[in-house]
Amino acid sequence: MTSVRKAVFPVGGLGTRFLPATKANPKEMLPIVDKPLIQYAAEEAVAAGADELIFVTGRAKRSIPDHFDKAYELEAELEHAGKTDLLEKVRGIVPAHVTCVYTRQAEALGLGHAVLCAKKLVGDAPFAVILADDLIRGEGKPVLSQMEEVFRFERSSVIGLQEVPPEDTQKYGIVEGVARGDDLTLLQGIVEKPKPADAKSNLAVVGRYIFTPMIFEMLEKVKPGMHGEIQLTDAIEMLRKVESVLGYRFKGRRFDCGSKLGYLQATVEYALEHEEISEGFRRYLETLKLA
DSSP states (O other), X not given: OOSOOEEEEEOOOOOGGGTTTTXXXXXXXXXXXXXXXXXXXXXXXXXXXXXXXXEEEOTTOTHHXXXXXXXXXXXXXXXXXXXXXXXXXXXXXSOTTOEEEEEEOSSOOOHHHHHHTTHHHHOSSOEEEEOTTEEEEESSSOHHHHHHHHHHHHOSEEEEEEEOOGGGGGGSEEEEEEEETTTEEEEEEEEESOOTTTOSOSEEEEEEEEEXXXXXXXXXXXXXXXGGOOOHHHHHHHHTTTSOEEEEEOSEEEEETTSHHHHHHHHHHHHHHOTTTHHXXXXXXXXXXXX
């Protein structure tokens, strides 16, 4: 049986890098071919055994609960029109055994604050955190499933890691630690966006986490930084001083869909594998005179 039954999705951010597209529509609802980013994230959580999805929302995020809610009129129209394939897709967005819960982050006070907003809903249980704009195609199995197996064996918080070019360390939280085999690192430090000259490694934190409930105690102790934000990185640094925290180098390909380039790369690669359009899209790309 899975150890992680709850997954938290911080979706209250403003998505400024995609303005004006995200002025009234959350970045998590941007589609990769025909499925929004938040649905890929939810499917990954469910595949790892989560049966309660907790969305920490903000202003102008109404479309997220609407997406996961039942759409009676749409389903009736599709059924009446005999479009059974589309009807199954709409009804299958969330499996029947999965519950979706929503809470509001009144102010955008950082990722750590967003996670803390889910404390009452999570309770005293281990839980996952998924950032939907980090779209990751796992090798063999989804990344959160890989991490859940590590958690089940180690019973320690697990942080998703990826090697990045040394010159890019100032874009990520960077960890240092002691190797535990090929894929695991026992954290001995974590710093948010260090300059390349100051970085202790090139192991960067990406948007997949499994936490013990002790993380909430740490988040409540974190001193707010610039603009009053509570940084999740600071809480992880405090957590690893009171209990073990492991970094896991996942097997798979990550697309940074919080950036325009990463979003377009994901769109192209997922389109090339889409069962409906892959052949036609590939032929189209072949007609282009690409630089």
